[in-house]
Amino acid sequence: MEAVIYVIDNTFRLLRRQWVLSLLTLITAAAMFWLLGIISMASMNVRHLMHKLENDLLIQVYLKKNADVEYVVDEVKKMNWVSDVKSISPEEALEKLEERLGRQSHATKLIGENPLPWSLQVRVRSIGDTDILAKALNTMQEVEDVVYAGAYIRRLERISYLANSGVVTMLILALFITSLVIFNTIRISLFSQKDEIFIMSLIGATHGYIAYPFILQGIIISGTGSLLAVFGLIYLYGSGVKILQEALPFLPLIVEVPVLLRFYMLLILFGIGVGWICSYISVSRYISVTTKPI
């Protein structure tokens, strides 16, 4: 218990002694985690949108007049990229067309015989496979035409790719910058305490006992940085979602509290982890070098 009190007491003494440096490190860490959070949330929303589209995305396959519908459905179901296939008879298709035409539905009567062919509604397993699936369907003998929103999907794919790349880049950048500042802050703390560390090592303090206050210092700075970043994200995301939902009500955004909470918790844990690892490396290196016998 005494050791715990000592570690906590000494950690806050270190933070007080170097409050300017600690504050600067805290601000840097908070800014980095905030940026990481923003890009991750953007990426999450793009992925959410893609997922939504994946569920809604159908490839319309029009069959030739004398095609064996059951055979085609079986063949399509065998394809890896397909999640679901539904056949639509010409009568069903006409009904739907009339529904869509509304008051002008009587126009279909003018055509006389139902001109619509048998068709299939194919649901794709992953949005990235849409093009290849459409190509595969097009090569089938029984298929007359394949219709799907290809260009739209390619654009979304590009956005998703950019968002994912942004997250990875930001993750590396945040890790690098935050690690560097925390590493150096702890190192400066260690240098400022070098006499105490030497005395402690000479009188028989274990390395752990010497190291814990510095490690805790790193955890507190980085953890508080990520906590501040989360507060910033809650505010920004809340207001952003409000504005977007008013302007683009059809846009599916992540608003589920458990999902957001999980993300915020993850970001805080990430901050704590970064602080812990950086300060641990910094302290271990310093202590092992300074206490190494000549």
Add this chain to the structure above:
Amino acid sequence: MKISLISVTKIFAPDIVALDNVNLIIKKGEFVYLMGKSGSGKSTLIRLITREVLPTRGKIVVGDVDLGKINKADIPFYRRDIGTISQDLKLIPKLTAYENVAFALEAMGIPHRYVKARANKVLDQVGMWRRRVFYPPQLSGGEQQRVAIARALAKSPALILADEPTGNLDAKTTEDIMNLFWNINASGITVIMATHNSNTVRDHHCRLIELQSGFVTRDARIGN
């Protein structure tokens, strides 16, 4: 605490021979003066015993511990049996005399309730209890040395290593500090004191080891 140095040689890079084939056995409870000029190897010998320095050749055994075979994790526990006092004192200026002593005990993980009693007891033993709330810069050289001795004594060591502990002190203060060391030794603690000043050596029953350029040139028992 018995100390054995068997054929110990220490060469610092590139080729500075600090100790050359030193063989010594120091028995438990002895008072040993390590005499010699600057650079004769006194401090190196002390630092070899604290394991701040490793021998280039030879073997050092302190108590039951072979310093060449000791685990890295066991070194702090080994050092808890040794009190070290140096000329530059290494007191922490931001801590009071009491806090300097308590800090040493806390760093060893001794419970807080024992720290207070023990720190006050050793400060009283070295005559610094009344000055315990003063910071090192507010104390005289002799007083600071007393605090350093109290810090070394606080952990009840079996061995005291003092490297030029009276180097910066006047004759009267040196006398007082030496009396303290004699009292410590009288309580059964082995004391090894490095000094270049022959005036420090008293006519007490003790052992005098003289070093010159890394060699032991004299090893004699003096006094009654």
